[in-house]
Amino acid sequence: MTHDPDILCIGSVLWDVIGRSPSHMRQGSDVPGRITRLPGGVAMNIAMTLARYGLRPALLTAIGQDDEGHELMRACEAMGMITDHVYRSDDLPTDKYMAVEGANGLIAAIADAHSLEAAGDKILRPLQNGMLGDEERPYTGFIALDGNLTQRLLDQIARSPLFDNADLRVAPASPGKAERLLPFLTHARAVLYVNLEEAGLLCQTEFASSRDAAQALVARGARRALVTDGGNSASDATSDGALTQTPPSVLVTRVTGAGDTFMAAHIAAEAAGCARDEALSRALQAAAAYVSGEHAT
Template identity: 75%
Template sequence: MTTSPDILCIGSVLWDIIGRTASHMRVGSDVPGRITRLPGGVAMNIAMTLRRFDMTPALLTAIGRDAEGEELISEAERMGMHCAGIYRSDDLPTDVYMAVEGANGLIAAIADAHSLEAAGEKILRPLADGRLGSEDTPYQGLIALDGNLTEELLQKIAGSPLFRAADLRVAPASPGKAERLLALLGHPSATLYVNLEEAGLLCQQQFDAAPDAAEALVARGAHRVLVTDGGRLAAECTAGDLITATPPEVMVTRITGAGDTFMAAHIASEAQGLARQEALVRALRAAATYVSGETPF
């Protein structure tokens, strides 16, 4: 591939194994449904959506040299992603995510990102060795950063000269990992993409609506935030400047990957020159189309 990447997607790239059913579920339910295996992980989900917007992402992650890893690399390259900077481990297996979704929402999920966590800052080598940048000439473009990275690595990124010139876009991997992003709250160019629950965890309080959560995060030191709340009002806030928009109403048929789709659509919209309000509305529309089960774009 000869084209240069438009954005770096740093974080989890793995296989998603998702079981979905049209039935309501509870603990111990055993119901018919469909089980799929697709490329996934926050960084990969963002990259796949960016490709649909004709952007060219480069992946910085850890993938094993096992059969699953070889297949995953092939899929990423087939979709038009840059994979030359991926850290390939002989000892670590390719990561995997497993979830069960019912008619009543996400029932349970397990993210096995142990290989990504074990690889640590090895995945950032292309930003330091001259392939994508160095301390003297840091990377100056867009970076989508995934909260599956360890808290220690996120803290290093927050103070690293390798990221000082980047337009940093950050998403938690899940509410359970949201507090890892506290290290990036004061970063001067970081935009945080969180849902209402994750915003509450970062602020250690509960919020009734996205606008309140967005303003509270900025007051805590965030440079810029976007807060979503399912089908309810979403908000973007920076330096006291708040805008809001409401997603279109749709029938929800899938959940996993919705936040990543929103983030990628918003990044692509801004990269293509859309104004703040237009970018927010377009991203909400893309996420709503995704959860409805239709072709996103």
Template identity: 70%
Template sequence: MRVGSDVPGRIVRVPGGVAMNIAMALARFGLRPELLTAVGRDAEGDELMEAARVRGIGTALVYRSDDLPTDTYMAVEGANGLIAAIADAHSLEAAGDKILRPLADGRIASADAPYVGPVALDGNLTVSLLREIAVSPLFAAADLRVAPASPGKAERLIPLLDHPNATLYVNLEEAGLLLHRTFDSSSEAANALVAKGAHRVLVTNGGQDASLAHKNGVFTQQPPSVLVARVTGAGDTFMAAHIAAELEGQPDPEALRAALDAAALYVSGDTPL
């Protein structure tokens, strides 16, 4: 497609968003994630909550707003990959820290007994809320898994870059934006992020390579070669598969391989939405 093109195609409406994509993938791996997010009390919100429930995703802790509409993400994909995308996450941004109340009021945890499990953190949150999370005692003991929503929002993660319990999942472009430089490989980017203070990072580079790095070293692997049928949600699937593999006790090389295989299966179109 070129700018201004008007072409035939298919329009598909599916449940999504970074947190929802991760949750759906986790559920496919046999886990039961709980959503902490903001969803409107509109028809779209009801449909989204039902879509989550039938997939085995917990929705009891979702903040349902009476005056904010359900957010929407629209992607245009072509044979040459992602053409353009628009994320309308204004309701999530407006809800702010209301979505975090279950971590403080005892429903999940409290200030006296902070949550200690894994948290998949969506970079669609505001910069101010991400800064608050970076220093909040509510997250001090949590296993933070952090994903930028898009390259355009990658710099929002800077407050979490040196969090002692955070694992960052970024692509090569996002790594460059975080450090204000360019990289030729995932291993170079991963090592640079760790040198900058990151506790642990996973950097993907499309079909080229992917690396996991921490203070003890770096692992680099090649993803399987597949015919790409879709791209939106691939990074979220990669992240979810890696979390699931580590929860099973798989070591670094095996967990990275499991994540790459799952992402390749997803982009090939063989994974159900």
């Protein structure tokens, strides 16, 4: 069994195709801007931020054997990620994500994570075969898990003894997939990272603040919940109480990946031994720097 990784990032690793414009946009808008292609996906975004903090993340995902997959693997390795445990499929293409952003935020996005979904529990084999753990000696470190996996696989993970000793950090891939995380709402090892809309979907209501949402998730059985609300606030709640902070005010130049950056920076801070208030502050500062364009992706 290897203990080389500082954290496992399980979920989507793909190519992001992002169109950004400085103009306010609405349905049907046709405006000038920039189109970029860069490594992305929830697990990838988290791993990139963790690597910037000096941690060694290992990826558990599915990447095709096509040219785009080979290029993506090289990009991951160049950023310091461990790719030894990636499931490489001969017949599944490398996944993609496409988004359009304007000055008024995310306009629309489509996530094509069909290959990750088709790979299913094959991506978890290193946790079963002794490379990273097995049922007798489950993996004991941090695990960042994203909601791009199928409902069936997420249900399986929530019940699996392979995750019994992990510090499990869980985030949905998008509001549309938030309800996939219901099996983790009462999980004994899980920490939930959601935004205000996602918290409302999990609790089947609407919340006025991140604090209300985080406390409601704990009341419904969550061991710990961190809820963000854009530039308004972020809260960290447990059964011992909640703390709330306001993020730094910055000019927003991008939004895709901001929540992933927040989650990764928070994990990195706690891995370094920071107390809850300091970890929340560092995560908010990192997310603010990201959306302002200070950090390159």
